[in-house]
Amino acid sequence: MAHDPASGARGVKICGLTEEAGFDACITHGADWVGFVFFDRSPRCVTAAQAHALSARHTGGPARVGLFVHPDDETLARVLEGVSLDILQIYASFERATEVRARFGVPVWLSQPVSARADLPAHCPAGVERLLIEPKPPASATRPGGNAQQLDWGLMKGWMPTFPWMLAGGLNPANVAQAVAITGAPAVDVSSGVESAPGIKSPDAIARFIQNARSVTFSA
């Protein structure tokens, strides 16, 4: 079910779904991935049962991504018992990501916090399917992502990784086309930028985000 960037289409992930209207908009407008946040300090946190109920509203469609912050095996096993997830997106070390992939047999995406060009990864660890490039959170942040904080896209000019990656952080319908044009991102991820209130998605913003993300085409 995972999106294949080689197909040429821009991949779009809408993260932090908590309610039906937002989830349904992702289906209607053809998101590639939908994300459920399993981190209790997030306004977007859902239980496995809530994620399952949303996911069950539609068969097929976007791949279901579960987001975890330094999860232990027990947490991952408990959530996976309650909801079927296609991808585990985690905040962890390279070593832990490889271990999670081997233990659970589910594709793993790993967040890579970036604040300088030197932070851009040169390779993707074994067993990790995709790296998420997003800004390092401010010192005052209570969570490592989902802070509507924008990366300096200029840092990424000329960075041409050979592994799958995704751009995240501070994207919204008004800036996503520019972000893609500057960075060449094959895929983009958004949460705050398509919300009408913390944890509540705007169906209209989801529609515009997906359309604008895919409006940029590359000649090579």
Ligand SMILES: O=C(O)c1ccccc1NCC(=O)[C@H](O)[C@H](O)COP(=O)(O)O
């Ligand atoms: O969304 C959260 O609350 C969250 C909590 C803990 C870790 C990560 C979290 N979100 C990450 C994301 O949703 C994505 O990386 C997102 O594209 C970036 O967020 P935003 O800047 O809000 O678009």
